[in-house]
Amino acid sequence: MNHHNAAFWSDSPSPQENRNTTLHLFCYFDQLSFSENKYTMVLQCLYKGDMAMHFSWYKQPFREKPNLISTIYKYDKYATFYHEFKDNPRFSVQSSNGVNHLSISDIKGSDSATYYCGSAHSNVVEFGKGTILNVKGISNSMSVLQQPVSESVQPGYSVTLNCTIHTETCAGGHSVYWFRHGSGESRPGIIYTHGDRSYQCEKSSEAGSPTQRCVYNLPKRNLSLSDAGTYYCAVASCGEILFGDGTKLDIHEMGNIKGFILSGGDIQVATEVDMRILVLLSIIRTGVLLCCLTIIFLIYLIRK
Incomplete structure (x- = not known):
C-alpha cells in the first residue's frame, strides 16, 4: 500500500494588498480517498468582495515559470483548463460564491510545486502568496538527512549546516535548495540553491544500483540574531521534491x-x-x- 504524505506552508495577504478583493489561500487535507490507495488534495481559495470577476489557478514548479492551470468566470459553473491540465481528470475546480477551490486527485510527485490563486478585475490580476505543496513518500530510494538537528551559538560565531542526500541518478540531474523559516514568519523563504552539482556525488557501490550519495554544506558566518530559525534542505530530482526535517539554529546573547x-x-x-x-x-x-x-x-x- 503506497500512501502519499503532503507537507505545505501557506499564507494569506492582508486587506491592504487587495482593497477590492481579499484572497485567503490555504491548504489542507479536505478528504482522504483510499480508492487505489491514493490521496486527494484540495487547495482552498476564499475571496471577499464584488469587484473580481475572473479567477485562476497557477502552478510553479521549482526553477520554472508559472503555468496556468484554470480560469473561471464568476457566474460560470465550470472552469476552463489549459496545457497539460486540459482534459486531465485529476484536476477539477469547485466554484461558488466566494469560493474557488482546486482539487488534485491521485497525488503524484510531479504535483510538488507552489500553487497560486488569482483574481482579475479592471485588467488587473492579483494573487495570494501561494502554497508550497511537497509530496513525500513516493520514492523509497530518495532520502534527505540534515545534521545537526539543532545548534545553539552566540552572535558573531560561525556554523556549518550539513545536508546528505541519497537519490536516484536522473538524466536531468538534481538541484538542492535551502530554506529558512524564521520565528514569527508564516512560511519559509528560499535563501540559497546549489544548482545541479551531480559531479560532487558518489555513486552506490552496489552493482546496477541507480542511487548516489551527495553531501552539501551551508556555511553561515558572523551570525546575528536575525539568522535564527529552522533551516530546511530540499532536493528536486526525478520529478520529485523531498525536504529534510530541518536544523533549528538558536542564537543567544550572553550577559555583559x-x-x-x-x-x-x-x-x-x-x-x-x-x-x-x-x-x-x-x-x-x-x-x-x-x-x-x-x-x-x-x-x-x-x-x-
Whole structure:
C-alpha cells in the first residue's frame, strides 16, 4: 500500500494588498480517498468582495515559470483548463460564491510545486502568496538527512549546516535548495540553491544500483540574531521534491562580559554577577591573608 504524505506552508495577504478583493489561500487535507490507495488534495481559495470577476489557478514548479492551470468566470459553473491540465481528470475546480477551490486527485510527485490563486478585475490580476505543496513518500530510494538537528551559538560565531542526500541518478540531474523559516514568519523563504552539482556525488557501490550519495554544506558566518530559525534542505530530482526535517539554529546573547575565571586550566566567561561575587571573595581572601601574616609577624616578634 503506497500512501502519499503532503507537507505545505501557506499564507494569506492582508486587506491592504487587495482593497477590492481579499484572497485567503490555504491548504489542507479536505478528504482522504483510499480508492487505489491514493490521496486527494484540495487547495482552498476564499475571496471577499464584488469587484473580481475572473479567477485562476497557477502552478510553479521549482526553477520554472508559472503555468496556468484554470480560469473561471464568476457566474460560470465550470472552469476552463489549459496545457497539460486540459482534459486531465485529476484536476477539477469547485466554484461558488466566494469560493474557488482546486482539487488534485491521485497525488503524484510531479504535483510538488507552489500553487497560486488569482483574481482579475479592471485588467488587473492579483494573487495570494501561494502554497508550497511537497509530496513525500513516493520514492523509497530518495532520502534527505540534515545534521545537526539543532545548534545553539552566540552572535558573531560561525556554523556549518550539513545536508546528505541519497537519490536516484536522473538524466536531468538534481538541484538542492535551502530554506529558512524564521520565528514569527508564516512560511519559509528560499535563501540559497546549489544548482545541479551531480559531479560532487558518489555513486552506490552496489552493482546496477541507480542511487548516489551527495553531501552539501551551508556555511553561515558572523551570525546575528536575525539568522535564527529552522533551516530546511530540499532536493528536486526525478520529478520529485523531498525536504529534510530541518536544523533549528538558536542564537543567544550572553550577559555583559566583564572578565574571565581561570579554573583548573579552563577559561570560563564571567558575567557581571559573577564578577561581583569574585570581588567579594577576593576581598575576604585578602583580609584573611593579612590577618594570618599579622599573627605570624607578632609571634616572630614575641619569640625574638
